Amino acid sequence: MSRSFLFLPGNNPGxxxxxxxxxxxxxxxxxxxxxxxxxxxxxxxxVYHFLSKFMFKTPSIYLRINDISTPFFNDDIDVLDSxxxxxxxxxxxxxxxxxxxxKKTDKSIIALLETxxxxxxxxxIISLKQVDAVLLGAEDLTTAMKIExxxxxxxxxxxxxxxxxxxxxxxxxxxxxPYTDKDDLAQLKNDCLQAxxxxxxxxxxxxxNHVDVVNxxxxxxxxxxxxxxxxxxxxxxxxxxxxxxxGKMIDKPIxxxxxxxxxxxxxxxxx
Amino acid sequence: MTKKPIIFSYKQLPEEIDIHDFKNISFHHHxxxxxTVLNNVLQIYENEHVKKLNLFPSAIFPAYTKIxxxxxxxxxxxxxxxxxxxxxxxxxxxxxxxxxxxxxxxxGRARRILNNQTTLDIAYIASPYVxxxxxxxxxxGKSVFGSMGYAIADAQKAKIVxxxxxxxxxxxxxxxxxxxxxxxxxxxxDSIGDxxxxxxxxxxxxxxxxxxxxAKQTTSLIKELGLLxxxxxxxxxxxxxxxxxxxxxxxxxVHLGITASxxxxxxxxxxxxxxxxxxxxxxxxxxxxxxxxINSLRKNTNHMPxxxxxxxxxxxxxxxxxxxxxxxxxxxxxxxxxxxxxxTDSHGKIIGGSGGHSxxxxxxxxxxxxxxxxxxxxxxxxxxxxxxTTLGKHIDCLVTERGIAINPKRQDLIDKLSKTNLPLKxxxxxxxxxxKYTKQPKKLKKYDTMIGDIQDRxxxxxxxxxxx
Numbered sequence: 024m025s026r027s028f029l030f031l032p033g034n035n036p037g038x039x040x041x042x043x044x045x046x047x048x049x050x051x052x053x054x055x056x057x058x059x060x061x062x063x064x065x066x067x068x069x070v071y072h073f074l075s076k077f078m079f080k081t082p083s084i085y086l087r088i089n090d091i092s093t094p095f096f097n098d099d100i101d102v103l104d105s106x107x108x109x110x111x112x113x114x115x116x117x118x119x120x121x122x123x124x125x126k127k128t129d130k131s132i133i134a135l136l137e138t139x140x141x142x143x144x145x146x147x148i149i150s151l152k153q154v155d156a157v158l159l160g161a162e163d164l165t166t167a168m169k170i171e172x173x174x175x176x177x178x179x180x181x182x183x184x185x186x187x188x189x190x191x192x193x194x195x196x197x198x199x200x201p202y203t204d205k206d207d208l209a210q211l212k213n214d215c216l217q218a219x220x221x222x223x224x225x226x227x228x229x230x231x232n233h234v235d236v237v238n239x240x241x242x243x244x245x246x247x248x249x250x251x252x253x254x255x256x257x258x259x260x261x262x263x264x265x266x267x268x269x270g271k272m273i274d275k276p277i278x279x280x281x282x283x284x285x286x287x288x289x290x291x292x293x294x
Numbered sequence: 295m296t297k298k299p300i301i302f303s304y305k306q307l308p309e310e311i312d313i314h315d316f317k318n319i320s321f322h323h324h325x326x327x328x329x330t331v332l333n334n335v336l337q338i339y340e341n342e343h344v345k346k347l348n349l350f351p352s353a354i355f356p357a358y359t360k361i362x363x364x365x366x367x368x369x370x371x372x373x374x375x376x377x378x379x380x381x382x383x384x385x386x387x388x389x390x391x392x393x394x395x396x397x398x399x400x401x402g403r404a405r406r407i408l409n410n411q412t413t414l415d416i417a418y419i420a421s422p423y424v425x426x427x428x429x430x431x432x433x434x435g436k437s438v439f440g441s442m443g444y445a446i447a448d449a450q451k452a453k454i455v456x457x458x459x460x461x462x463x464x465x466x467x468x469x470x471x472x473x474x475x476x477x478x479x480x481x482x483x484d485s486i487g488d489x490x491x492x493x494x495x496x497x498x499x500x501x502x503x504x505x506x507x508x509a510k511q512t513t514s515l516i517k518e519l520g521l522l523x524x525x526x527x528x529x530x531x532x533x534x535x536x537x538x539x540x541x542x543x544x545x546x547x548v549h550l551g552i553t554a555s556x557x558x559x560x561x562x563x564x565x566x567x568x569x570x571x572x573x574x575x576x577x578x579x580x581x582x583x584x585x586x587x588i589n590s591l592r593k594n595t596n597h598m599p600x601x602x603x604x605x606x607x608x609x610x611x612x613x614x615x616x617x618x619x620x621x622x623x624x625x626x627x628x629x630x631x632x633x634x635x636x637x638t639d640s641h642g643k644i645i646g647g648s649g650g651h652s653x654x655x656x657x658x659x660x661x662x663x664x665x666x667x668x669x670x671x672x673x674x675x676x677x678x679x680x681x682x683t684t685l686g687k688h689i690d691c692l693v694t695e696r697g698i699a700i701n702p703k704r705q706d707l708i709d710k711l712s713k714t715n716l717p718l719k720x721x722x723x724x725x726x727x728x729x730k731y732t733k734q735p736k737k738l739k740k741y742d743t744m745i746g747d748i749q750d751r752x753x754x755x756x757x758x759x760x761x762x
Contacts, residue, residue: 040668040731044507044695077730206501231503235510 025049026241028227032057034066045231049083074106087112091120125153137163161200187222199223215240251281298428301481316415322445323353328491331420336360352444356380377647387643395746401606401653402751407447417452420486424459428477429470433591435461440582442471446601500534509538524552532583536622566590580605606653618658627679632686635679655688667694673728682757
């Protein structure tokens with residue numbers, strides 16, 4: 024499980040060379056929006072040679088390929104699929120495009136939901152077994168809906184909640200939309216907290232300087248870790264199932280949540 | 295105190311001073327790229343066909359183009375300076391002088407002038423605010439530049455001192471930076487330059503992710519070394535990463551509720567903000583890097599202009615940097631022995647100089663180099679630097695985006711850090727990481743025509759410059 028998914032342009036050698044220094048849990052190398060139409064081949068070649076030479080245990084590497092309606096979709100997969108990387112981010116994902124992609128690869132798929140129709144039909148996409156995570160693309164969505172992107176992000180409250188619920192129902196990771204103001208780290212934190220409260224498990228990022236804030240918000244807090252430890256300690260001595268801790272009933276789902284939280288804390292070296 | 299003779303134009307200079315006889319002439323660089331005094335004075339030397347000049351500007355900036363004309367006319371014998379960059383530096387990298395280039399440090403220059411090892415015949419001192427008695431300050435007037443630190447030794451020791459000003463007041467100045475008793479002439483002109491020219495491109499806090507990461511690691515290093523404590527002292531210079539470290543330290547200081555005793559060297563808005571927030575007691579300012587620093591010097595009594603000697607002369611009993619805890623410095627190259635080059639590029643072309651680099655590294659309790667491991671596909675770490683600016687024995691730590699190397703000579707620091715989570719590596723390990731991406735660069739051709747010396751603040755020649 025990753026907290027942070029950092030987009031880096033696939034046509035920039037300097038960015039690729041440094042992809043492992045920003046502390047992002049996952050990197051999304053972008054061949055789509057950050058690469059101009061006339062340099063698609065160039066970027067694909069660069070990524071091919073880079074990933075042929077350098078392999079990474081951490082961070083996990085994903086490639087955002089071009090969407091299925093473009094002539095580059097098949098080229099991207101045909102050239103790059105044999106390389107070592109975790110999976111694909113599929114832009115403008117639909118049920119059909121996910122199925123098409125999954126026929127060409129065994130790698131993990133993150134469905135990027137960024138059109139009104141994909142949000143209407145989101146559960147059908149999330150329920151596909153090939154989809155490991157969904158990523159909300161709020162900028163394209165709000166543009167398509169002809170609504171303003173606001174600082175408060177009130178306009179995406181519903182879609183965040185909808186995706187969070189559907190992802191939880193299908194045990195799929197929900198990655199929130201990126202925050203686009205490069206320099207406003209205070210508002211970034213608010214945006215992360217809001218997404219987390221609604222049920223997002225992670226956040227996508229478009230600038231490396233955002234990674235620390237995102238990782239912090241989506242990590243267990245010191246208080247949560249201490250509480251989880253107490254729950255698990257008491258659970259060891261109570262074999263009957265439910266028990267009382269600080270006046271609250273603790274049962275199996277809460278114990279499981281505590282176990283997950285401790286596992287996360289270990290993974291992020293917070294213990 | 296007597297009123298000084300006033301000269302009313304540059305053209306009148308040869309009538310008052312025998313410029314043919316006095317060959318060693320000095321300038322300061324406080325107006326940096328905004329300075330017009332150096333070019334206008336040297337125009338007179340060109341007009342008068344003065345030969346065999348020895349120039350002693352405290353630094354040479356790209357705007358100082360008249361030096362180039364005199365070089366091409368073969369009018370210059372030697373140049374002694376602390377830093378040079380731009381067309382003059384490019385030219386000198388390829389064309390040897392009849393004499394030589396001598397690169398000094400800020401403290402070393404002051405030391406040699408004050409103990410008479412350097413003989414200055416005429417000091418031409420751009421001065422924004424002057425009284426009739428030759429007293430001057432730098433932080434008032436229409437062409438303000440703040441502290442006059444680099445000109446003070448010149449004023450005290452040059453045989454002839456000429457203040458060049460565009461603001462001559464009627465009343466006597468109290469507490470001047472340049473004491474009128476040293477001054478011989480006042481040259482009154484329309485303008486000594488453009489204040490805006492003092493702001494260099496580097497005085498902005500970096501937002502580059504690599505720089506941000508290095509600054510963050512540096513802040514952690516300072517904390518883990520136990521240096522961030524009440525009353526600590528600090529110098530950061532004006533580089534983007536260094537300023538980011540300053541900003542990070544500010545947040546830590548607020549969080550910890552501690553204050554610093556002083557910041558020294560070149561001063562920027564970021565340092566001023568901390569003074570005004572009560573986070574640092576004093577700013578010792580040898581050079582203002584932006585307009586906020588100049589304004590602060592005028593109004594804040596705890597923001598004090600100091601001379602280059604008080605700043606960094608090892609023979610000055612009041613030397614400020616002897617009490618410095620931490621200095622953050624840059625590097626163009628660093629080698630296995632932690633020698634640092636900020637004077638030439640890897641091809642030997644002159645692109646800078648020590649300034650206060652070597653001085654502060656020598657004196658501070660901990661010196662920290664901050665730099666990306668790879669710059670434009672060129673790895674930072676070399677087996678041996680092209681030119682030694684600061685000896686490795688004075689450099690304690692190197693912080694890059696891929697880890698931190700501590701000079702093995704500082705076992706005390708290594709011991710302190712051994713139980714921390716900091717990414718400590720040897721300097722060779724860091725080099726190997728860079729080579730993964732760049733491969734090992736080809737060894738460059740060695741040049742053998744010596745054109746100049748690198749002079750340490752102790753007067754030792756620690757390296758040479760070679761013709762490309």
